[in-house]
Amino acid sequence: ECSLLRFIQDNKPENRNLQVAAEQEVTAVELSHAITNHEITLAFQPKLTVQGLLLRGVEALARWKHPTKGIISPGIFIPLAERHGLIDALTRYLLQKAFEHKRRWQQYGLRFHLAFNLSPLSLADADMVDWLLKMTQDFGVAPADVTFEITENALLGELASAIRTLARLRLKGFHIAIDDYGTGFANAQQLSRVPATELKIDRSLVHRVASRPQQYTILASTVTLAKNLNLTTVAEGVETEEDFLVLQELGVDLVQGYYFSKPLFADDLLAWVKTGISEMRRRYNKH
Numbered sequence: 207e208c209s210l211l212r213f214i215q216d217n218k219p220e221n222r223n224l225q226v227a228a229e230q231e232v233t234a235v236e237l238s239h240a241i242t243n244h245e246i247t248l249a250f251q252p253k254l255t256v257q258g259l260l261l262r263g264v265e266a267l268a269r270w271k272h273p274t275k276g277i278i279s280p281g282i283f284i285p286l287a288e289r290h291g292l293i294d295a296l297t298r299y300l301l302q303k304a305f306e307h308k309r310r311w312q313q314y315g316l317r318f319h320l321a322f323n324l325s326p327l328s329l330a331d332a333d334m335v336d337w338l339l340k341m342t343q344d345f346g347v348a349p350a351d352v353t354f355e356i357t358e359n360a361l362l363g364e365l366a367s368a369i370r371t372l373a374r375l376r377l378k379g380f381h382i383a384i385d386d387y388g389t390g391f392a393n394a395q396q397l398s399r400v401p402a403t404e405l406k407i408d409r410s411l412v413h414r415v416a417s418r419p420q421q422y423t424i425l426a427s428t429v430t431l432a433k434n435l436n437l438t439t440v441a442e443g444v445e446t447e448e449d450f451l452v453l454q455e456l457g458v459d460l461v462q463g464y465y466f467s468k469p470l471f472a473d474d475l476l477a478w479v480k481t482g483i484s485e486m487r488r489r490y491n492k493h
C-alpha cells in the first residue's frame with residue numbers, strides 16, 4: 207500500500223505552468239476582455255474512488271492565463287465576476303469549454319464524470335436549467351455524467367429558491383454536490399432538504415486529520431451524517447498518505463487532492479489518465 211502511494215506521487219506530471227501567483231490587481235474591465243479573448247481556461251483535478259483508486263471523474267477549475275500577470279486564481283476573479291454582473295457570461299463560457307472537453311474524452315472512450323462549480327447566482331438565473339439541458343443535448347453529454355458543485359454557504363443565503371433550482375437539475379438527472387462542507391453553518395436539517403447526491407468535505411477538516419484527534423471526531427461524525435443522508439462522501443484536499451489512510455478507515459467514498467494529482471490542463475490530464483493511472487491501477491490490483 208505504501209509503495210503504491212509513493213508510486214502515485216512519483217508519477218505525478220509536472221505542474222510548472224499551474225502555479226497561481228500571489229495577489230494580483232485585476233479589474234472587471236480586464237476580466238470582461240479576458241472572457242472575449244479566451245484567456246480563461248480550465249484545469250481538471252481527478253476524483254478517485256478510495257476503493258481501488260479508480261478515476262471516477264474530474265472537477266473543472268477555472269484558470270485565467272493573463273497575458274502579463276501570469277495565472278490568476280478563481281478565488282480572485284470569480285468573486286469579481288459575481289460583483290460585476292459577469293458571472294452568467296463566464297459560467298456559460300466555461301461550461302461550454304468543459305463540455306467540449308467531455309465530448310472529446312468520450313470520443314477517446316473515456317467516460318468519467320465531469321464536476322463543474324456553479325455560482326449561487328447561477329441558481330437564480332431562470333434560464334440556466336433549460337440552457338444546461340440544451341448543452342447536454344448539443345454536446346452528447348449525459349446529465350447523469352455531470353455533477354454541479356454548490357458551496358454550503360451559497361445554500362444558506364437563498365435556501366428556498368436555490369433548492370427549487372437544484373431540484374429541477376436533479377430531476378433532469380444531473381448530480382448535485384455540496385462543496386466545502388464544514389466551513390459554513392448549515393445544520394443537519396437544512397442539509398437534508400438539499401436535493402444533493404454528494405457531500406464534499408472541506409479541506410480544513412481533511413488536512414492533517416491523522417494527527418488531530420479533535421478534527422478526527424468532527425470528520426468522523428460528518429462522514430456518518432453524510433452516509434445516513436445517503437450522500438456520496440468526498441474528501442477534498444488530501445495531501446498526505448496518513449490522511450488518506452484515515453479516510454479509507456472512515457469509509458469515505460471518493461478522494462481528491464494534491465497527493466493524487468493537482469489540477470491539470472487537458473493535455474497533462476490525458477497523459478496522466480493514459481500512463482499514470484493505468485499503471486497505478488495495475489499495481490493496486492496486485493495487492
Ligand code: C2E
Pocket residue numbers: 251266267268279280281284300323324325355357385386409442443444445462463464465469
Ligand atoms: P473548490 O471547488 O472547493 O475547489 C477546490 C480548490 O482546492 C481548488 O482551488 C483546488 O486547486 C484546491 N485544491 C485541490 N486539492 C488540494 C490540496 O490537496 N491542497 C490544497 N491546498 N488545495 C487543493 P482553485 O482552483 O483555486 O479554486 C478555488 C475555488 O474557486 C473553488 O473551490 C471553487 O469554489 C471556485 N471555482 C473554481 N472554478 C470555478 C468555476 O468555474 N466557477 C465557479 N463558480 N467557481 C469556481
Ligand code: MG
Pocket residue numbers: 265323355385
Ligand atoms: Mg468544487
Ligand code: MG
Pocket residue numbers: 385386406408442
Ligand atoms: Mg471544495
Ligand code: MG
Pocket residue numbers: 386408409442
Ligand atoms: Mg474548497
